[in-house]
Amino acid sequence: MKYLIAGLGNIGDEYANTRHNIGFIVADALVQTAGISFKSGRYASMAKMRVKNRWLVVIKPSTYMNLSGKAVKYWLDTEKIPLENLLVIVDDIALPLGQLRLKIKGGDGGHNGLISIIQSLDTIDFSRLRFGIGNDFAKGYQSEYVLGKWTKQEEELVLPRIADAVEMVRSFVLAGPERTMMAFNK
16 A cells, blocks of 8 residues: 655755645654655655555655646656545644644645645545644734744744654554544544
C-alpha cells in the first residue's frame, strides 16, 4: 500500500516558520521520525519512508501554495497512488490555534492550496488534515497574519501539536481515515 502525504507551504527562507507553512513543518517532523531527509524532485521536495507495511511518499510542493495542485497531481500520477490514499496537511484559520481535524472530503475554505488541488484533481474527495492556526487578526490583515511568524506564546501551544499531527498521519495510513477521525477529532 502506497500513500501520498502532501504538506502544504511556501518555499523560501522568508516563509520558513510561518503559520501558512505548518504543512511543511508537519511533513518535516514526519520524515524525521524515519531518520531520512527530503530530496529535490519534480514540483516538490520528496521523501519515501515506511510505516510498518505501508509506503509513504511525503512531498512539500515547490510550486508555492497557489499551485500546490500541480505537485499533488504529478506525484499521485507518477507513483500511481489512489486518491483515497492522499492526505493533504494544511493550515486552517477556521480552527482555533493548535486544533487538529481530519476530514475525508470538503470544500476549499478559501485556502489557495486547497483551491489549486481541487482544480487539478477535479474533485473535493480527498482527505485533509487541518491544523488550526487561529484567526487573531484585524479585518483586512488575513494575509499578513497567515504569512506571519509564530509568536513565542503560539509556539508553546503549536510545538506539541506537531507531534500529534504526525501521529494522526500514521493513524491515517495504518487504521484508515474513519478510525483516525474517531480517535483524534475531539
